[in-house]
Amino acid sequence: xxxxxxxxxxxxxxxxxxxxxxxxxxxxxxxxxxxxxxxxxxxxxxxxxxxxxxxxxxxxxxxxxxxxxxxxxxxxxxxxxxxxxxxxxxxxxxxxxxxxxxxxxxxxxxxxxxxxxxxxxxxxxxxxxxxxxxxxxxxxxxxxxxxxxxxxxxxxxxxxxxxxxxxxxxxxxxxxxxxxxxxxxxxxxxxxxxxxxxxxxxxxxxxxxxxxxx
Amino acid sequence: xxxxxxxxxxxxxxxxxxxxxxxxxxxxxxxxxxxxxxxxxxxxxxxxxxxxxxxxxxxxxxxxxxxxxxxxxxxxxxxxxxxxxxxxxxxxxxxxxxxxxxxxxxxxxxxxxxxxxxxxxxxxxxxxxxxxxxxxxxxxxxxxxxxxxxxxxxxxxxxxxxxxxxxxxxxxxxxxxxxxxxxxxxxxxxxxxxxxxxxxxxxxxxxxxxxxxxxxxxxxxxxxxxxxxxxxxxxxxxxxxxxxxxxxxxx
Numbered sequence: 001x002x003x004x005x006x007x008x009x010x011x012x013x014x015x016x017x018x019x020x021x022x023x024x025x026x027x028x029x030x031x032x033x034x035x036x037x038x039x040x041x042x043x044x045x046x047x048x049x050x051x052x053x054x055x056x057x058x059x060x061x062x063x064x065x066x067x068x069x070x071x072x073x074x075x076x077x078x079x080x081x082x083x084x085x086x087x088x089x090x091x092x093x094x095x096x097x098x099x100x101x102x103x104x105x106x107x108x109x110x111x112x113x114x115x116x117x118x119x120x121x122x123x124x125x126x127x128x129x130x131x132x133x134x135x136x137x138x139x140x141x142x143x144x145x146x147x148x149x150x151x152x153x154x155x156x157x158x159x160x161x162x163x164x165x166x167x168x169x170x171x172x173x174x175x176x177x178x179x180x181x182x183x184x185x186x187x188x189x190x191x192x193x194x195x196x197x198x199x200x201x202x203x204x205x206x207x208x209x210x211x212x213x214x
Numbered sequence: 215x216x217x218x219x220x221x222x223x224x225x226x227x228x229x230x231x232x233x234x235x236x237x238x239x240x241x242x243x244x245x246x247x248x249x250x251x252x253x254x255x256x257x258x259x260x261x262x263x264x265x266x267x268x269x270x271x272x273x274x275x276x277x278x279x280x281x282x283x284x285x286x287x288x289x290x291x292x293x294x295x296x297x298x299x300x301x302x303x304x305x306x307x308x309x310x311x312x313x314x315x316x317x318x319x320x321x322x323x324x325x326x327x328x329x330x331x332x333x334x335x336x337x338x339x340x341x342x343x344x345x346x347x348x349x350x351x352x353x354x355x356x357x358x359x360x361x362x363x364x365x366x367x368x369x370x371x372x373x374x375x376x377x378x379x380x381x382x383x384x385x386x387x388x389x390x391x392x393x394x395x396x397x398x399x400x401x402x403x404x405x406x407x408x409x410x411x412x413x414x415x416x417x418x419x420x421x422x423x424x425x426x427x428x429x430x431x432x433x434x435x436x437x438x439x440x441x442x443x444x445x446x447x448x449x450x451x452x453x454x455x456x457x458x459x460x461x462x463x464x465x
Contacts, residue, residue, distance in 0.1 A: 106435060107407075107428060107445060175433045198425045 066167020067182065071190050076162045078133070078155040081141035086131075086155060092188055095128040095214055097207045099181040100157075100168045101200075104136045104144035108179065112200030117150050119204050126211040128183075129153075135160045135177065171197045179203070183210050219311050219455075228314070230321035238321040241328025241363050244335045248342075249356035255349035268350035272358030274416065279358075280365045281411035281418070285427050288406055289442035290434075301326060310452050312402055315370045316378075323366050331363045361413050369412045372398035390414060402454065407444035 067073040077087040088096075099116070101109045116123070116130050123130050130152040136144070141154035157163055160177065168180045181203045183192040192210040196202050256265045284305070293303040304326075308315060315323065335355060342351050371383050372393045379387070387394040393415035401409035409418045410427065421427060431442045448454075 102432065102436070105445070106432060108432070172429060172433060176429075176436060198428070 067190055067193070069190050069193055072188050073182065073184065073190055074165055076165075078157055078162065079138050080156075081138050081145050081154045083138045086153060088184075089188075091129050091131070091184075092186070094186050095126065095211060096184045097123060097128055097130045097181060097211070098133065098184060099131070099179075099203060100133050100163055100166075100177070101179050102177040103134055104140045104154075108198065108200045109134070110148065112179070112203060113144070113150050114148055115201040115204045116152065117148065119208065120151050122208055123211070126208070126214075127186075128211055131155060133157050133162065135163070169195065181207055183207050183214075185214055219307070219314070225317075228318045228322055230319040230325075234319075234321035234325040237325040237332075238328045241324070241331050244332045244339075245356055245360040245363060247356075248335070248339055248352040249360070252349045252352035252356060255352065259349065261349070265349040265353035268354040269357040272354040272356070273361050273413070276358045276361035276365065277411045277413035277415065278417045279362060280413050281421060284410040284412060285430075288410070289431070289444055290440065306452060309402065309406060309448065310454055312373055312454065315366075316374050318370065320367070323370055324363060327363045327366050331359045335359045365413050368392050369398070372412065390416065404448055404453070405444040405446065406448075 073088070075088045077085050080086045088098075097116075099112070101112055103109060113132060116132070120130065132150075132152065132154045134141075134154070135157050137158075138156050141156060144150070145154055163177065166182075169178045170176060171178050176197065178195060179197045179200060180193065180195040182190050183194075185191050191214065192207065194203055194206045252265050252269075256262050287298060287302045287305045288309075291298055291302045293299045295302055338355055339352075342355065371379050371387070372395050374395075376384065376395065383392065386392040391414055393412050397409055397415040397418060398412060407427065408422045409415065411417045411421070431445070434440055434442070
């Protein structure tokens with residue numbers, strides 16, 4: 001998919017989820033000042049213009065979509081650190097803090113995981129679940145979780161498919177998988193998308209702040 | 215690989231040999247030549263501002279270069295790496311026995327850098343001569359190369375006890391012109407991942423605040439699957455030993 005080759009540029013349209021678990025209501029639009037007004041269902045490729053956010057975005061057609069605030073993200077099923085299949089839909093009914101991180105056992109990711117661990121009680125108090133996702137395999141997650149005593153689920157995004165599907169932008173000209181966290185409310189709607197590669201602990205503060213308002 | 219503390223096991227290896235002195239003398243020659251050319255050209259043209267500015271730029275760049283080199287050898291490769299193997303081994307040994315550097319004689323300490331400087335400066339100066347470069351270019355090269363070559367001496371002074379450092383040096387350290395004991399001391403804490411620059415240390419704040427080295431490490435990890443040493447705690451046999459304890463053990 002072309003998602004990862006255009007990091008950070010906001011897209012003009014979103015894709016309505018086409019899986020069964022999505023609500024029937026029209027999807028909300030991403031909070032972008034240049035968003036076009038048309039509503040699309042399903043992905044439509046346009047040959048007439050290429051996405052070029054710096055010029056007239058209203059002319060651009062939908063090329064691909066990423067998960068933004070107000071969306072219901074596409075569901076997925078991934079293996080956790082124990083090799084068990086876990087679906088996003090499992091968490092319906094409670095808020096979820098879903099954080100995409102580059103890799104196990106790297107300094108930023110370790111700081112981030114430990115920060116979530118140390119504030120885990122606060123997340124539980126808010127009724128929320130914390131889930132980490134990276135491209136590492138379940139055995140890597142298991143070792144990482146054991147070493148740092150992580151109390152939450154880590155999912156293996158094999159081939160980084162979900163990362164690409166959700167449109168998590170890469171950093172440093174595509175060389176680094178991005179560090180982006182989504183707060184999904186109990187109805188399955190994304191309420192916060194927070195990106196910060198080099199200040200991993202901030203993900204905890206920002207998500208907790210948002211959870212207090214839910 | 216079992217680490218050897220040369221200060222205790224092989225103290226003669228800390229002394230300068232004639233080969234070391236020859237390399238360092240040649241290093242000084244290769245640095246002083248562009249400085250002399252710069253002075254002559256500046257005198258001819260009557261303008262000193264540009265060469266002085268260029269000299270300052272050279273000093274600033276040398277600090278950055280010292281940090282990048284230090285980061286690279288601290289984190290990657292090993293004793294068997296071609297060209298850099300002995301330097302990498304020396305830096306690892308330095309982490310274990312940091313005080314040993316203060317026991318090295320001058321030429322012994324500087325000769326590896328002198329060698330690198332000679333082989334870099336000579337072709338650059340030849341090119342500058344062909345281009346008929348002015349005072350500023352020669353000043354930049356001379357000061358940058360000179361600071362790089364002397365960085366190992368600045369490094370040694372940053373490890374020396376305060377009372378043993380010449381007063382002028384202490385003043386320069388306090389003024390931030392040369393790297394201080396406190397600034398460099400912050401590097402000598404596991405996992406040895408900050409304060410890599412050792413000329414003035416001026417770049418350290420920016421490089422560490424913006425996680426420049428961490429970003430480079432992440433890129434290298436995702437591209438080449440190679441982990442830097444600073445991502446793990448040092449292996450037990452490489453952990454730092456206190457000077458007094460080591461010397462007491464040797465008695």
